[in-house]
Amino acid sequence: YVLRRDYPAARIDYNRLLELDPQSYSGRLGLATLEQKEGKFRESLEILNKMITATPDDATLYIARADVEREMKHEDLALVDLEEAIRLDAASADAYLLRGNIYLAQKKKGLAKADFEKAISLGVPPADLHEQLKQCK
Structure with missing residues (x-):
C-alpha cells in the first residue's frame, strides 16, 4: 500500500x-x-525512538531515523545515526547510500563518492548510482 x-x-x-x-x-x-x-x-520519530530504546543494536532503526532526520533538515543528527548504524552493521549498503546522499547535498563530494563506492562494493549496482557519482566530480 x-x-x-x-x-x-x-x-x-x-x-x-x-x-x-x-x-x-x-x-x-x-x-x-x-x-x-x-x-x-515527529510521529515517525516518536515510534522510531521507542523502537531504538527497546532494541539499541538494530542498525535498520538508526537508518530509518536518519532518513526522517534528513527530511527534517537535521543532517547532523542523521549523520550521527548513520555512524551508529555503520558501527552496528558495517555491511549495510543503505547506511552508506543515505550518508553519501547527505554528504552530496552538503557539497562534500569526496566523502559522498567514498560512500557511494562503498555501497557499490556491498552490492548496489553501479548503474543505480550513476547520477550521484557524476555529481561527485
Missing part, C-alpha cells in the same frame, strides 16, 4: 497488525515509515 501511496489502506493494515501484536517489529517500523511518507515526521 505504501508503494502505491494508498496510505489510508496501509494505516488500516498496520493498525490491525499492531492490535494483534502491539510489539510487532514490522508493524511499528511500517507505521513509522507511513508517518514519514505523510510528512508526520
